[in-house]
Amino acid sequence: MQESLITDENVELLLADLLEVYGYDFTDYSRASLKRRINRLYSLDKFPSFAEFRYHLRSDATYLKRFVEQITVNVTEMFRDPGFYKALREEVLPNLGTYPFIRIWLAGCSTGEEAYSMAILLQEANLFHKSLLYATDINPSVLEKAGKGIFPLSQMKQYSENYILSGGKKDFSSYYSANYDLAKFDEVLKTKMIFSTHNLVSDHSFNEFQLILCRNVLIYFDKDLQAKVFKLFDESLDNLGFLALGSKETLQFSPIASKFKKSGSEKIWRKIS
């Protein structure tokens, strides 16, 4: 295995710089993943020394953009964990259907596959017309991609399988048009989406939601930061609203756990007080 070039002390220096110079606070992110990704970037960009890497990051705001893009993990897919989407279809959406208007926050939405999946679910549940999806992420580059709604055609086989496993009954290809090696999703799906940068570490609540999805984001945060973000979600959720997390994440043991009740076998909780 290749020796780590960036030391633990180097990582701390970079995180302190990011906070001091740009106001980006990554200090409560889990170190193992951060260090691995910083090392990768350092090698990729072939800096001759750590001092030069650090200088570049401190003095060049365009490099900051690349840095943020590279140290955040953006892996995502449509109908990821189909059982979760099945639970949304069968348990959560019928409930949300009783509201006159449905606001959904997808926090840490990455390149938007989750938002398009959610829009498809809402269409199939006949709730699309009275819903609004707020899709946010810390990284503006992924949001730019999300806004286009264009994904590699090569992934559609997998997404179609996920869709069917989630209880989808239509022909999945009816939701996109294929052009060369790209799949462009129906423009209508986008009409209910609002994309915006939002940093879960430092930004405040911006609305009241009936459903918040924050999946596969908190695994990169330490316990204190997770607790802070859970508080933000609690403040942003309507009473009886739903909070959905990723398969390796839990609300159990968090400071807000007593205000929520687990709903079914998937990682979905309902606010009860």
Ligand SMILES: C[S@@+](CC[C@H](N)C(=O)[O-])C[C@H]1O[C@@H](n2cnc3c(N)ncnc32)[C@H](O)[C@@H]1O
């Ligand atoms: C692994 S992706 C998860 C995407 C999607 N939610 C899913 O489950 O497929 C994690 C996303 O969280 C975003 N993220 C990381 N830190 C964040 C923060 N402080 N505020 C908002 N988003 C953040 C990353 O930019 C990335 O797009």
